[in-house]
Amino acid sequence: MLDVLTNDILPVFSMLALGFLLGRAGKVHRAEATAVNRIAFLVLQPALIFPLVNGLDWSAFRLDAIALYACCQAILFASAFFVAYRLLRRDMVEAWLLAMATIFVNTLLYIWPISFLIYGEKAATAVTGIVAWDATVTFAFFIVTTDLLVNRASSPMQSLRRVAANPVLIAIALGVLGNVATLPTPAPVLTAMEFAGAGAAPLTLFALGVILSGHSLMPTPTVITISSLKLLVFPALVWAALQVGQRPEDWNSLLLLCAAGPSGAMAFSLGVLHGVRTDQLAPVIIWTSTLSLFSLAFLA
Template structure:
């Protein structure tokens, strides 16, 4: 457990921690981090996502396990949204994004590289399946729905224009087209994307750390409730649903490991993009990132 923590988990977490430290000591400004995050979102993340989606071997996936994972996401999202909206009286978009933080794990930029370090590429197939699901479906769903809710009354035309020009959604769509049609991506293109995509996770985590460093860490009832739903309820629910569909043991283990990961940074990024208050979303990401270190090492 200790070796997994020190050799596989902390090296990935270190980029987030380094960004937080340099942000707190004013060595890197929020504006500089915002520029880095924009480059990562516009160029590096699409370069990481497209080869992943385009090369997926769908026949190797256990779709009953993925369906169980998705079902757990839907159930807990509904509960978390109701708690934030009704019990804590949060505005619609903030409650929506807080609920997203409960069920949307930082799979692509955090759990995926950690699983490769621990298990290797072949053994991490279940995590790759969740990365594909979250990248192609969950990610796109929250981008589209948040945009539509934030711009209610703006008409379908402008909303569609924003959606179809989103670089991450373009990468997802193109990857699916290439995959389903069986097209071959030229090797130089894959090499260029591999070179660029390798920087997506460290730069995004670093920029996130800098931006989060400007937020208070003091937990509140809301922050504690959302964090516990994320770190306790979601892994338990995923473990139960995946067990019910009799998925192979390695898929049960790695699905539970993934569900125990920290809240995905996209909830915070969407809050910044649509000017939703972040005084609760940011601490949720920070606390789940810190508290998940030991739980991930134990589960792995």
């Protein structure tokens, strides 16, 4: 457990911690981190997502396990949104992103690199399956719905133009199209994307740390509730769902590892991108990132 924590988990977590410390020390400012976050979101993440989606071997995945995981996401998201919006009285878009934080784990930027360090590419197939699901379906859903909620006054045509021009959605669509149609991607293009995509995770985590450093970490009722739903309820829900049916044990353990991960940085990135209030979302990211270190080390 200690080896996994020090050798595989903390090195990935260190970029978030470094950004947080430099932000608190005043060495890097929020405006700079916001610009970095925007570049990472709109430029580097598409370069990371396209090769992932384009090169997926869907036959290697246990779709029954991914479907159970997705059902757990839907159930908890609906419950968390009701709690945040109705009981905790948060603004609708803020409640939407807080609910997203309970089910959208930082799989692409956090769990995926950790699982590859620990298990290698072949052993981390289950994690790749969840990364593929979250990157193509869950993330796209939240990009579109958050944009529509923020711009409720826009006409349908304006909304369509905005959504259709989103680089992340374009990368997802092209990746799926290329995969389904088995269209070859030129090697120089893949090399360029691999080069650019390698910077997506560290830059996003670093920028996130800087931006988070300007927020209070006080565990308010909202922070405690959302963090508890993420760290306790979601893994328990996934564990219970995975008792249905038979599959290789490594799929169950690795999907549980995904569920136990911290709240995804993308909920916060979407909030920053759209100017949504993040003073409650920020501590959720910090607390879940910190408290999940030991549970991840134990489960891994």
